[in-house]
Structure formats: structure tokens, C-alpha cells
Amino acid sequence: MTDAARGDDREILIRVRGLRNGFGEQIVHDDLDLDVRRGEILGVVGGSGTGKSVLMRSIIGLQTPLDGSVEVFGENTIGREETEAVDIRKRWGILFQGGALFSTLTVSENVQVPLKEFYPGVDQALLEEIAAYKVVMTGLPPEAGPKYPAELSGGMKKRAGLARALALDPELLFLDEPTAGLDPIGAAAFDELTASLQKTLGLTVFLITHDLDTLYAICDRVAVLADKRVIAVGTIPELLALDHPWIQEYFNGPRGRAAVAGPNRPVHEDKRG
Amino acid sequence: MRAPADFERSDDNGEAVLRFSGNLSLACLGDLPARLETVEGDVARLDLSDIGRMDTVGAWVVHRFARDRGARIEGLGADEQHLLEQVIAAEHPIQLPPPPPGSLTRALSEIGGAVINSGKTLYGLLGFMGATVLALWHVITHPRRFRFNATVQRFEVVGVGALGIIGLMSFLIGIVIAQQGSVQLRQFGAEIYTINLLGRLTLRELGILMTAIMIAGRSGSAFAAQLGTMKLTEEIDAMRTIGVSPMEALVLPRVFAVVFMLPLLGFYSSIISILGGGLLCWVDLGITPVTFIQRIREVVPLTDLWVGLVKAPVFGAIIAMAGCFHGMQVEGDAEQVGQRTTTAVVQAIFLVIVLDAFFAVFFTNVGWT
Numbered sequence: 135m136t137d138a139a140r141g142d143d144r145e146i147l148i149r150v151r152g153l154r155n156g157f158g159e160q161i162v163h164d165d166l167d168l169d170v171r172r173g174e175i176l177g178v179v180g181g182s183g184t185g186k187s188v189l190m191r192s193i194i195g196l197q198t199p200l201d202g203s204v205e206v207f208g209e210n211t212i213g214r215e216e217t218e219a220v221d222i223r224k225r226w227g228i229l230f231q232g233g234a235l236f237s238t239l240t241v242s243e244n245v246q247v248p249l250k251e252f253y254p255g256v257d258q259a260l261l262e263e264i265a266a267y268k269v270v271m272t273g274l275p276p277e278a279g280p281k282y283p284a285e286l287s288g289g290m291k292k293r294a295g296l297a298r299a300l301a302l303d304p305e306l307l308f309l310d311e312p313t314a315g316l317d318p319i320g321a322a323a324f325d326e327l328t329a330s331l332q333k334t335l336g337l338t339v340f341l342i343t344h345d346l347d348t349l350y351a352i353c354d355r356v357a358v359l360a361d362k363r364v365i366a367v368g369t370i371p372e373l374l375a376l377d378h379p380w381i382q383e384y385f386n387g388p389r390g391r392a393a394v395a396g397p398n399r400p401v402h403e404d405k406r407g
Numbered sequence: 408m409r410a411p412a413d414f415e416r417s418d419d420n421g422e423a424v425l426r427f428s429g430n431l432s433l434a435c436l437g438d439l440p441a442r443l444e445t446v447e448g449d450v451a452r453l454d455l456s457d458i459g460r461m462d463t464v465g466a467w468v469v470h471r472f473a474r475d476r477g478a479r480i481e482g483l484g485a486d487e488q489h490l491l492e493q494v495i496a497a498e499h500p501i502q503l504p505p506p507p508p509g510s511l512t513r514a515l516s517e518i519g520g521a522v523i524n525s526g527k528t529l530y531g532l533l534g535f536m537g538a539t540v541l542a543l544w545h546v547i548t549h550p551r552r553f554r555f556n557a558t559v560q561r562f563e564v565v566g567v568g569a570l571g572i573i574g575l576m577s578f579l580i581g582i583v584i585a586q587q588g589s590v591q592l593r594q595f596g597a598e599i600y601t602i603n604l605l606g607r608l609t610l611r612e613l614g615i616l617m618t619a620i621m622i623a624g625r626s627g628s629a630f631a632a633q634l635g636t637m638k639l640t641e642e643i644d645a646m647r648t649i650g651v652s653p654m655e656a657l658v659l660p661r662v663f664a665v666v667f668m669l670p671l672l673g674f675y676s677s678i679i680s681i682l683g684g685g686l687l688c689w690v691d692l693g694i695t696p697v698t699f700i701q702r703i704r705e706v707v708p709l710t711d712l713w714v715g716l717v718k719a720p721v722f723g724a725i726i727a728m729a730g731c732f733h734g735m736q737v738e739g740d741a742e743q744v745g746q747r748t749t750t751a752v753v754q755a756i757f758l759v760i761v762l763d764a765f766f767a768v769f770f771t772n773v774g775w776t
Binding site (some may be wrong): 202237256267285300303 | 420432433434436437440441464467489493497498500504738740741
């Protein structure tokens with residue numbers, strides 16, 4: 135189904151065209167197209183090794199593709215140096231799989247890094263306060279602020295990473311498997327947080343996940359990566375109507391059915407209501 | 408879109424009102440927080456009905472002002488109200504770190520900390536040596552547990568791989584010793600003694616010592632970094648759960664490799680130094696190679712070779728154990744790997760030089776002068 139057919143004319147924030155990625159002989163993506171529209175939460179799913187993380191890295195300019203174009207906010211991100219494209223870098227936040235916190239800085243200092251980098255004029259007291267409420271907002275206990283990443287559990291690192299990704303109140307948020315390794319309650323809270331931030335800040339979220347609950351609860355559209363391409367993008371009912379074996383197995387497998395049958399989370403109702 | 412945040416004060420029925428305009432977002436805030444602090448007197452209401460975009464930082468700044476001055480916030484849209492509530496919900500008092508103590512107290516505490524730390528490290532190193540000996544005993548009693556392939560591989564990395572750099576270093580050192588020695592000895596017309604100096608110094612001391620320092624920098628650091636990284640990635644824990652002892656699989660092959668390779672490399676280094684010095688003697692002093700070799704055989708007693716070769720395995724054990732010990736001590740983050748690697752090398756070189764001094768006194772007392 136094309137965007138024109140859908141009649142959706144919202145601004146496209148991320149535009150990927152003809153992307154080709156590979157490592158040596160192995161080709162990960164071939165002629166991959168993807169659009170992410172403003173204000174949506176796009177879930178990206180795919181089997182292990184289908185290049186979900188590589189796609190994210192290509193979009194944010196960490197991986198130089200063999201071919202193709204990537205535009206974020208209408209600007210090319212391929213092959214840009216760290217100090218270039220600063221305008222884009224101010225407007226996105228990225229949560230890496232392991233949190234990728236700076237290990238020599240405390241959580242609070244980690245959150246302050248982007249603030250200090252882009253807005254050197256903000257005074258230290260305000261920085262501390264901003265870091266403090268961001269830390270609490272992501273569901274960490276207030277005592278976590280002065281701790282070092284090594285003292286945190288895996289889930290807490292993830293939340294701290296999210297706090298840093300949200301430091302600049304970005305318009306575009308990349309989340310790489312945010313709920314992997316979290317307990318179900320923590321994962322649900324994380325989903326709720328993502329959805330509520332998306333609502334209040336008008337965030338656009340690019341969300342890589344394996345978590346079917348997350349997909350059902352908060353994603354507006356889901357992009358399926360298989361056969362080196364995005365084989366389908368759409369809402370879950372739209373995807374279910376397709377006759378692709380992987381999609382059918384993914385959503386109609388025992389876990390998929392459990393996620394549909396399970397009690398809807400408050401977020402789910404919030405979004406529709 | 409990019410209207411800077413601003414506010415103006417007005418009076419409404421005797422109540423002071425601050426009307427905000429522009430975008431209350433991080434990029435557009437500018438000096439607004441500072442200017443808000445200069446507002447004097449009571450403020451009853453904050454009118455936000457004219458603002459553009461608001462983000463959490465803007466919400467926080469407004470909330471902070473309202474909280475401190477007891478003002479009411481009004482005129483917000485539903486989404487902005489929600490955002491403000493979220494920020495307020497996330498508020499909690501922050502504990503600022505205590506002020507740093509005075510410089511004298513700090514200096515004293517740093518010295519004390521360093522002393523305690525060194526004591527602990529030496530104690531730990533001693534314990535590690537014990538553990539290595541135990542592992543060795545275990546391998547001797549269960550010879551099938553000996554990791555032959557790993558050990559041979561370490562031999563190659565530690566020994567063969569170092570031949571080039573140690574050869575080059577030794578050759579140059581031989582030349583320097585011969586050149587400096589001959590300049591001084593020429594004043595007494597005793598240039599021929601350059602050969603004594605060169606032969607005895609390199610075989611007894613310099614060959615082994617320089618090799619030990621080079622291996623500490625080359626292999627000791629590598630051991631610390633390798634084991635440290637394995638510790639961080641939980642590889643060592645994984646080995647333990649599979650029933651593989653890290654002491655046997657990782658530490659012993661490395662210790663063996665350095666213990667066996669250091670005497671060989673030290674001997675090689677001495678020979679190359681002598682060759683380098685001999686070349687200089689030939690070119691600079693006109694001493695032919697045949698004379699040089701005859702003279703070396705006359706003036707260098709065999710005990711000098713033994714002195715060097717006895718020291719080498721001990722130095723090797725110290726270097727390998729310091730490297731492995733510090734690697735195994737890594738906990739927490741990547742910075743520790745760097746710190747521990749540095750400590751391993753510094754400690755290994757320091758201990759090697761201290762032991763060398765003891766050996767010098769010992770050999771003199773037993774008559775191997």
C-alpha cells in the first residue's frame with residue numbers, strides 16, 4: 135500500500151531510498167526503502183541478523199552504506215563527520231542497545247553531556263536540575279543520579295541511556311530494543327513512558343524491538359525487515375492481512391497470539407481514546 | 408518556529424502577571440532563566456497562553472519559578488499541561504555533592520589512600536603468586552590438564568614476536584655503550600677495556616634488564632588488557648561455570664611463556680648488544696673482530712652468563728604475574744582496564760629493578776663478581 139493511496143500527507147522525517155549495506159561478501163540490505171512520518175511510533179521487526187541495528191546505524195550516519203540515500207529532516211546523513219550536521223544532532227536522541235553510557239561519568243553527568251555540548255551557556259545549577267528530573271522521568275530512583283554506570287543493573291542502564299537520549303527534548307528518538315532484558319512490569323512502564331513522551335513532546339520514534347507487547351501497545355505502524363528489504367509497512371491488522379509466511383508466523387505464533395489475547399495495557403487504551 | 412522565549416510583566420487588578428511569549432524550549436530559552444531570577448516582588452500568575460512550543464526544560468523553568476514564588480500557572484493547552492504535570496511528577500530534591508575538603512586534608516588523604524592501596528596491591532599480588540603456584544602444582548599432579556597449545560601459542564607471541572624489536576634495541580644499546588665507554592677510556596689510553604665494559608655489562612645486567620623492561624611493556628601490558636577485557640565481558644565467569652579454571656587456562660600459559668622466553672630473549676639481547684658494540688669497536692677503534700672475540704673470551708667469566716640467566720626467569724615470573732594479576736582485578740568499566748594495564752607495567756618494571764638490586768648484592772657476596 136503506498137502512502138498516496140493511504141492519503142497520508144504528514145511530513146516525512148526519515149526517508150531511506152535504495153539502501154544497500156554489506157560486510158565483505160555478505161549483503162545485509164539490498165534496495166531498501168523506508169519512510170518514517172512525523173509524530174508516529176514506527177516499530178521495526180525482523181529475525182535476528184536481518185540488519186535492524188545496521189539500518190538504524192545507517193540512518194544516524196554511523197554506518198556508511200554501499201549505496202542509496204538517507205535523509206533525516208530533509209538532510210543527507212551519510213558520510214557526515216561528527217561535527218557536521220549539528221542541527222540534526224540536536225534534534226534526535228538515540229538509545230543504544232546496551233545503554234552506551236559514558237562509563238567514567240555519573241548518570242547525571244551523562245545526561246548533561248549533550249546539554250553542555252550544544253548549549254554551553256546554561257548554568258550548572260539548572261543543568262543539575264534538568265538532569266535530575268530527566269532521570270526520575272525515565273523511571274530511575276532519584277539516588278541513581280550520582281551513581282556510575284558500573285553500579286547500575288542492565289535495566290537501569292537502559293533507562294539512564296534513555297534519559298541521555300531525551301536530554302535535548304529531541305523530535306526524533308531512536309530506540310534499539312529498549313525493552314529487551316527488562317522485567318515485564320518494567321517493560322510495560324517503558325512502553326507507557328515512550329507513548330506518553332510521544333504524546334506530550336510530539337516525538338517521532340524509530341523503535342527496534344522483538345517485544346510483541348510493545349508492538350501492540352504503542353506502535354502506530356510496523357515495518358518488517360526480511361529478504362534484505364522492508365517487505366511491508368503498516369498497522370498490525372494490515373500486516374496480518376498479508377500473506378507472507380514470516381509475518382504470519384511472527385504475529386500468529388504462540389507468542390504473537392498471547393500478546394493479542396493478553397489484557398490490553400492502559401497505554402493501549404490511552405492511545406485510542 | 409524559532410521565536411526566542413520572552414516574558415513581560417503587567418498588572419492585572421493589582422496582581423502581578425508575567426506573560427510569556429515565544430518558544431519555551433531549550434534552543435530558544437537563551438537568558439530567560441537568568442532574567443526570571445531578577446524579577447522582584449510578588450508574582451501571582453504566569454500566563455502561558457501566548458507561547459509556541461514548550462519542551463520539558465521550558466516546563467521545568469516555569470515550574471521552578473512558580474514553585475519558588477508561589478505563582479499560579481495558567482493558559483496552557485492540554486498537551487502542555489500534561490507535559491508540565493509529568494515534569495512536576497519527576498521533581499525531587501537533588502543532593503549536591505559535599506564541598507571538596509581543604510588542600511592539606513586532601514593531600515594527606517590522597518597519600519594515605521595511595522599507601523593503603525599499594526599495601527593491598529602487594530598483598531593481592533602475593534596471594535596471586537600463591538594461587539599460581541597452587542595451579543602449577545595442580546597441573547603437575549594432573550599433567551593432562553596442562554594447556555600445551557595455549558602455552559606454545561604464547562611462546563610465539565611473547566618470544567618470537569619480540570625478536571625484531573629486542574634485536575634492534577640491543578644492537579643500538581651495544582653501540583651506545585661501546586661509543587660512550589671508548590670516549591671515556593680513551594682519556595687513560597685504555598680503549599681496549601671498552602670490550603670488558605661491553606661484555607660484562609651486557610651479559611650481567613643490561614641484556615636481561617632491558618629485555619625485561621621491553622617484555623613488561625610489550626607482554627605484561629597485553630596480559631593485563633586481555634584478561635581485563637575478558638573479565639568485563641564475563642568471559643572469565645563463563646569459563647568458571649564450564650569448569651575451566653582461568654588460572655590454568657589463562658594465567659599459567661602466560662606465566663610459562665614469559666618465564667621460558669625471558670632467559671632466551673635476554674641471552675639473545677646480550678649477544679646482539681655485543682655484536683653492535685663489536686661493530687663500533689671495529690669501525691671506530693680499529694679492533695678487528697678476531698681480536699674482539701678473543702678478548703671477550705678472556706675477560707668475560709662464564710659466571711656473568713649464569714648471573715644473567717638466573718635472574719631472567721624470576722623477572723619473567725614477576726612480569727607475567729603482575730600483568731595477569733591486574734587483569735584479573737578489573738571490575739566495572741573500561742577505564743579500569745587502562746588503569747590496571749598501566750599499574751601492571753609500572754609495578755612489573757619497579758619490582759624487576761628492585762629485585763635486580765638484590766641480585767647484584769647477592770651475587771657479589773657469593774663471589775660471582
